Every structure is written in structure tokens, then in C-alpha cells.
Amino acid sequence: MKTFTSYKIEEQHAGLPVEAYLKEILGYSGRKIQKLTRKKGILLNKRSVFLQKNLKTGDLLQVAVLEDASYGVQPEAGGIDILYEDEYLLVLNKPPYQLVHPAGHTTRGTLANHLAYHWQQQGLLYTLRPIHRLDRDTSGCILFAKDAQSQFKLEEQLKARQISRLYQACVTGLVQPPQGIITAGIAVHPHRPNRRIVSDQGESAITHYRTLQQFSIATLLELELETGRTHQIRLHLAHLGHPVIGDAMYGKPSPFMPRQALHAVSVTFSTLGDNRRITVQAPLPTDFRQLLDHCDLTQTNKT
Structure with a gap:
């Protein structure tokens, strides 16, 4: 039927x-x-x-409604942290050091592999449909649709800027002014296709930021994307002169943070069943909290 x-x-x-x-x-x-x-x-x-x-x-x-024929990835046992789920979509808390979906030579161990396994164990078949992306080393909220129509409707919300994504980043130095808007076009690096550069010929990119806390050596920022270009937050903050701590690509490695200190702290959207506006939050992971403790301790010792 x-x-x-x-x-x-x-x-x-x-x-x-x-x-x-x-x-x-x-x-x-x-x-x-x-x-x-x-x-x-x-x-x-x-x-x-x-x-x-x-x-x-x-x-x-x-x-x-046409039934999905495959997950699109190989199901693989592994834990996932579900922050919100309904019949149309779900929000996962992605851990750092994990790809969202298979890419290049990495075909196993991704968030998509583990989500497919989770559905398989429940006897459900959904093709993996992430609505946005997070870098391998970025943690936090990521939104998945369960079917093609839900994907289309969520992507329409995204295009209309009706999905709000908030991030927190701990960056080097004291950011001045304490809040503002970064507008700088982003293009593919001419010699390193996995990197991006700021360019007037690039795609339009807009990032809003505000200071949450200032330390003697760093600043904790809240950021909201108006556009969603690859590496946008990391590149924009480096362009501002305050690269994300631990970002070896656009800044430099940190002895206190083994990855970029960037976390997708929340996502706000309209539910597809009853059109409610909801916000789903992901707590800061342990390594990020430890970095903030270090910054706070450094500031205390200096005063």
C-alpha cells in the first residue's frame, strides 16, 4: 500500500x-x-x-513516498549521540576527529557509517542526507533529513536563512572590536584544492561574531554563519588576525589543543511536522572545556 x-x-x-x-x-x-x-x-x-x-x-x-533503496554508505557499529529526532529529521552531536561521511580513501568510521548502523539495528532504511557539513576536527550539531522531501524542505530553510547555526571558537589574542561582521569572499586555493583563500573573486561569505569572554591570551567568540562556505569560520578568523587556537591549516598548532577549538554549539530550525521553531544544543566537549580552563588559569596567574 x-x-x-x-x-x-x-x-x-x-x-x-x-x-x-x-x-x-x-x-x-x-x-x-x-x-x-x-x-x-x-x-x-x-x-x-x-x-x-x-x-x-x-x-x-x-x-x-518512494522507499529508499540503500543507506548510501556501509553500516558500521559505532556510537552516535542523538540530540533531537522526529519522523522527518535528526540532529547529532558529532565528535571531533571524525568525518561526517566517507571521502577520499576514508570509507569507514564516519558519522554516516555509524548512523546507518543505528538505523539498520532498528530495521529502518534511510539514505544518509546531511543538510550541512562540519570539518573532521570540528565538533557539535549536525542536521540530517530522513527522506528526500524533508531534505528539500530543510535545504529551502537553509537557502532562506531560516536555519541558524551558532558556533563557539577560542581564538588567539584579544579581538577588537568585541563584535562585528566579517565579509570576505572565499575561493579555492590555486595550488592546494583542500584549502581556501580570501579573494575578491571568491564566493560571497559573511560571518557574524561577538565576544563571550576575553582572557589575557585568547578570546572566546560566538559566531553565526550567514553563508556556509568551506572553512568559512576558520578562514575568516585568520583573516581577522585571530586564527582559531589549534588550527594548523590557517594558524598554527597549539600545545594546549590538538585540533581547532571550534564547536557547533546549536542549530535552530522549523520542525517539518508542526512548524515549531526549536533550538537544539550540543555541550562543549572535554578538550574545549579544558582549553578554556587553561586560558582562565593563565589569566588568573598573570593577575
Whole structure:
């Protein structure tokens, strides 16, 4: 028995052909629409419909939910920390030193492998759909969708800047002014494709920051992304003259922090079932807290 998702056509979409609505409004690919057509998975007012049929205000369009065929990764036993979960999505607390999903020669031990195993043990089959990314050494909140439609809706929230991601970073030196906006374009490094550079020819990138605490040798910042470019926070803070402590790529290694001191502390979004605004938080990991204790102790000794 098929399960359908229903959409009531609003006035601004009246006149669109069914196929155009599926592609432009709901984000379906041509391939998926073909599959739905073969399975008689597209209904208009509870009847089969031609894809070129024009929609009218108040029409009821129903689209079958296609079951995922694979996880997209190899399930592998490993712990995951679920911060929030509902029938459409979940938020995990990613530990440092772990990739979000397989990349390059790394095919095992990623967060995606462990999440796939978690679902497999429950007899559930979802293809892995991360909505955003975190660097290997960055910890904290990361959002996953459970199906294609949830992914599309969350990505629409992301594009409309309706998903707020807050980070904390401990950086070198005393940041002045204590709050501000960093606007600097980001481009791929011409000789090192895994690195990024600040460039006027790069993609627009905007980071908001404010000081949470100042130490004698460092500053704890809260940061919010207006855009989500690769390495954006790390590169922007280095460009500001205050690289993240422990960031060997854009700053220098630290004897007190074996990775960059960057943590995705919260994510705020609208739930897909009842459109509630919720904030999910991830506590600071042990190594980050120990770094702050060291900074506090250093300041105490100097005073």
C-alpha cells in the first residue's frame, strides 16, 4: 500500500503544469518523476494525472513516498549521540576527529557509517542526507533529513536563512572590536584544492561574531554563519588576525589543543511536522572545556 504526501495548491502556483510544480516547487528530479509516473505515484484530486496538466487553486496533489533503496554508505557499529529526532529529521552531536561521511580513501568510521548502523539495528532504511557539513576536527550539531522531501524542505530553510547555526571558537589574542561582521569572499586555493583563500573573486561569505569572554591570551567568540562556505569560520578568523587556537591549516598548532577549538554549539530550525521553531544544543566537549580552563588559569596567574 502506497503512502502519499499531500500538497494543497496555493493561488501563486495556479497555472503551473504538474511536472513544473514537482520540479520547481517540490524539488523533484526528472528521474524521480519518471519513477513516480511508472508506479502511478502522482495523483491530482485523488486521480491519476498527466504531467502537463495545469494546476488550479485548491487542487490536491498527492505524491507517493518512494522507499529508499540503500543507506548510501556501509553500516558500521559505532556510537552516535542523538540530540533531537522526529519522523522527518535528526540532529547529532558529532565528535571531533571524525568525518561526517566517507571521502577520499576514508570509507569507514564516519558519522554516516555509524548512523546507518543505528538505523539498520532498528530495521529502518534511510539514505544518509546531511543538510550541512562540519570539518573532521570540528565538533557539535549536525542536521540530517530522513527522506528526500524533508531534505528539500530543510535545504529551502537553509537557502532562506531560516536555519541558524551558532558556533563557539577560542581564538588567539584579544579581538577588537568585541563584535562585528566579517565579509570576505572565499575561493579555492590555486595550488592546494583542500584549502581556501580570501579573494575578491571568491564566493560571497559573511560571518557574524561577538565576544563571550576575553582572557589575557585568547578570546572566546560566538559566531553565526550567514553563508556556509568551506572553512568559512576558520578562514575568516585568520583573516581577522585571530586564527582559531589549534588550527594548523590557517594558524598554527597549539600545545594546549590538538585540533581547532571550534564547536557547533546549536542549530535552530522549523520542525517539518508542526512548524515549531526549536533550538537544539550540543555541550562543549572535554578538550574545549579544558582549553578554556587553561586560558582562565593563565589569566588568573598573570593577575
